Amino acid sequence: MSETPDAGFDMNALLQQAQAMQQQMVAAQQELAETEVEGTVADGLVSVTVNGTGEMLRVKIRSDSFDPSDTEDLEDLIVAAYRDARARSDAIAAEAFGPLTGGLGGLGGDPEGGAGAPPMLGF
Numbered sequence: 001m002s003e004t005p006d007a008g009f010d011m012n013a014l015l016q017q018a019q020a021m022q023q024q025m026v027a028a029q030q031e032l033a034e035t036e037v038e039g040t041v042a043d044g045l046v047s048v049t050v051n052g053t054g055e056m057l058r059v060k061i062r063s064d065s066f067d068p069s070d071t072e073d074l075e076d077l078i079v080a081a082y083r084d085a086r087a088r089s090d091a092i093a094a095e096a097f098g099p100l101t102g103g104l105g106g107l108g109g110d111p112e113g114g115a116g117a118p119p120m121l122g123f
Contacts, residue, residue: 028096039085041077048081054089
């Protein structure tokens with residue numbers, strides 16, 4: 001059995017495309033890491049800032065806006081503000097990676113179908 005290369009298949013071109021895609025993915029991830037997104041609840045009572053990868057950067061709580069003896073409500077507001085910021089961050093990530101992962105046929109991305117940045121592809 002002899003192997004003959006397929007005349008219509010250029011392995012070097014495929015590898016170059018893969019390397020270009022890897023560079024685009026790295027650039028997009030760097031850009032996301034530098035992007036800041038804010039989530040707020042209760043008309044700005046609590047604001048949480050995350051980067052484009054979902055890492056929490058800051059929490060702001062409006063002074064004199066809650067009862068110090070009732071921290072449970074404040075805790076819930078912080079979680080809600082984080083979820084708001086994270087949803088915005090995920091939407092930005094999906095927008096940034098959509099064109100890069102659209103042709104991968106299910107590789108990368110969230111297997112549950114949710115928005116989010118796909119994992120690094122190791123080419």
